[in-house]
Amino acid sequence: MPTENKPNAPLQVERSTVTKLVISGAPNLDPITVFLEDLAPCKGKITVSCWDKSWTAYWGGMWDGLSIGQFFCELNTSYIIGYFDQAMKSRQFSGEAIANKAQRIVLKERRLFCYDQDEARELFDEAEDLRDSPSIDHLHGAHGELMTKLFGGEWWRLTNDSTEPNPDYIYLERIILAVQQALRQEQHQEAE
Known part of the structure; x- marks a missing residue:
């Protein structure tokens, strides 16, 4: 049962850390914005935007020890597309x-x-x-x-x-590959 808010009651606010990346320079793609949020161990959310489209996925059972960015890089594109848009087919x-x-x-x-x-x-x-x-x-x-x-x-x-x-599938696949490349590049730079 929903709680009733009193007119002047303070709202509950949670603060989390979100990483924002802006990726440019991917061949034939507009700049890509990525929001990464590690919510808890093995739980994370990613939002990817390019031009006027956005895709979001949440994983509540990521592999132990991986951040959402690392986990995203381990997945194949067709699996990710299935999370982003279940109705989208490759053909x-x-x-x-x-x-x-x-x-x-x-x-x-x-x-x-x-x-x-x-x-x-x-x-x-x-x-x-x-x-x-x-x-x-x-x-x-x-x-x-x-x-x-x-x-x-x-x-x-x-x-x-x-x-x-399907050109929409190919477009999203190119975006995902660019995001994975950028995330790997970031992870490599952090490791140095």
Whole structure:
């Protein structure tokens, strides 16, 4: 049950030590701001900001004897990205890839005489329109008939390889690598 605050009652304030780093000079990245907070043994929090985006992670079970900065350097980027943004995937749907796949199928079917020249030309041109599709859901609504004709009744199951690298994932991965490099550099300088 929440405690009631009296109008003039003093607020409880805790003070902690936070390390702030500003990292610049990383190739093709804006300056990166990092806040590191060691909260207790084996517990730490990190916030990473670059341009207009920020990511935060808290670990309540870090390895003994490591600061949050040291712990962060020991982790691989995909694990960190999972903490920063659970929904982010390394690959994303690609209208470009699905259009290329559809056109290859049309050409293959034409060579096997499944389509005459005019029908193949029409399907090939329709497949070109798939390039602008932002998602599987869009394909269902806008191009479902074409997709069924080319790929069969459960065509959405065959689109797993119609992806491309996710630029947001690559961007965050580059930021994490720059932060790890800067933290290692800091740790090396402190050790000297």
